[in-house]
Amino acid sequence: MEKISSRHRAAGVLALLGLVTQIVGFTSWAETTQLVSYLLWGAVALLWRDIPGRSRIQAGALMATGALMLLVARFVYDASIDWPRVLEGNVFVVAMLIGVSFISLIGRQGNQSVGGKRLTGSGGILRTWLGVHFLGTILNLSTIFMVGDRIARRAPLTTPQYLALNRGLSSAALWSPFFASMGLVIALAPEVRYLHIALVGFPIAMLSGAITTLELRRRFDLTEVDGFSLSPKSLLMPLGMAAGVMLFHFWLTPSLSIISIITFLLPGVAVIANLRNGPVFTLKRVRQHAFHRLPAMRGEFSLFLAAGLLTIGLSTLVSAAAGQEWTLFENFGIGQGLLSFVGIVASALLGLHPIIGISVLASMLDLAASDQTLFAFVALSAWSVGTSVGPLSGINLSLQGRYGVSSYQMMRDNLLYAGIMSLLSLGAIAGIGFIQP
Known part of the structure; x- marks a missing residue:
């Protein structure tokens, strides 16, 4: 096993302590956000x-x-x-990311955990999209490597396979309660109605799969292109986790937000699942996770925490310069939502991660409770489109680093897809804005 430096070990311990401290803060025992921020920023510094x-x-x-x-x-x-x-911005999101990462401790490690079989042709592309999408709702970015490595066993990945991986994961941002995008918007808009988002976002996500299959079938010869398919058993974990979150949200802990529930539920389930092999085994796996997996998330930690500091700085400066009453938009309705979506996606094309556009936008708004669901969908749809086409998004940089495909080539190959998904998203934004109270 690769030797881990003491610096990485210390950073992993700080990140793990940040998660535990955040979970303690969900109780009435103490207010821990400030301490959590110091622990997480300390990990990033190391x-x-x-x-x-x-x-x-x-x-x-x-x-x-x-x-x-x-x-x-x-x-x-x-x-x-x-x-x-001032370092507290987005610590809720980073704590959630740490919590979600513990899902890798459930079941067997490695590519075998995804199960399934290979297929070819347009059916294989669709099933690849479905596999990445539904596993990605829980496992996030790690799904790209799990499925991509499995397909690559036979031959190096091709452009249609890259695009299926990219779009399958980025479209999950439209509705998955476990995605970092959802964690961010719930932190920024705590009154969001998640079920309304899911009822709109899930159908659009499914259209993404159909669009991907039809477009790639038209552009490429898919006869010899390998695909990946989930076995029905592999869907039990994502469905079970989603059901657990809903159970806590509506019945057991209705006072907690979905992001808070995910933060403690997933690591809790992971620990319980491992305890059947004994406490020593469980402690060993948690220790390995802290020393190996958590330091590997340094890019995500730094980006979210940095964006949080930017948000606090910008909102503070705007309030100081223009007064507490100034906002970018007096009201946040359909027109403002459409302009915001276009602005965030355009910034993604220029190389900024959508989290930056979303955070900056939120810092300049004073959202009423009735506006927060519209804002949330604007943010989620812009995140979905922006990460699929943005050359410096985490998905495209990960594909570049792992498989060698140019992230700028991915941007060019996704322009038509991004245009179609943008039109669907703009239509949905208008619909949500029309029916919201």
Whole structure:
């Protein structure tokens, strides 16, 4: 086994302690957000030199910009700033990501955990999309590697396979309660009605699969293109997890948000699943997870925390310069939602992760409870389209790093798809805006 440095071990322990401290904060025992922020930022500081160059530059720029905005607000506009708490932005989301990562401790490790069989042709492409989509609702970015590596056993991946992997995962952002995108929007818009989002987002996600299959069948000869198919048994875990979240949300802990429930439920289930092999075995797996898996998430941690600092800095500066009453839009309705979607997707094409556009937008809005579901769908749909086509999105950078495909080539290959999905999303935004109270 690869030797892990003491720095990585310390960072993994800090991240794990951040998760535990966050879970403690869900009780009435203590308010722990500030401590969680210090633990998670400490982990990022220890792992900073290991973050890939592009991600480090982007995260560093976000941090510097956020800090500069706070300084301008304080010394130019004489704003009152609670400095010990300026690092708290997006810690809920990062804690959720850590919690979700524990799903890899359930069942067997490795590619075998996805099960299924190979297929070819357009049916294989559709089943690849379905497999990545439904596993990705729980496993997030790791699904790309699990399914991609399995397909690549026979031959190097081809463009249709790359696109099926990309679109299958990015479309899950439209409705999955376990996705980082959902965690972010729930943190920004806590009054969002998740069921309304799912009722709109899930059908559009299914259309993504149909669009992908039809487009790739038209553009490529798929006769010898291998696909991947989930076995029915493999769907039990995603469905069971989703059912568990709904059980806690509506009956057992209705006062907690979905992001909070996911944060404690998934690691709890993972620990319980391993305890049948004894406490020593369970402790060993948790230790391996903390030392290996959590440090490997350094890019995600740094981006989300940096975007959180930017959001706090921007909102503080805007309030100080324009007054507490200023907002980008006086009301957030259909027109504002459409403009926001276009702006976030356009920024993704320029290389910014959608989290940045969403966070900046939220910092300049004063959303009423009735507007939050519309805002949430704008954010989720922009995330879905933006990560599929953005050359510097986590999905495309992961495909580039793992399999060598150019992320900019992926952007070009996804332009038509992104255009069609944008039209569907814009129509859905208009529909939600029309019916919301």
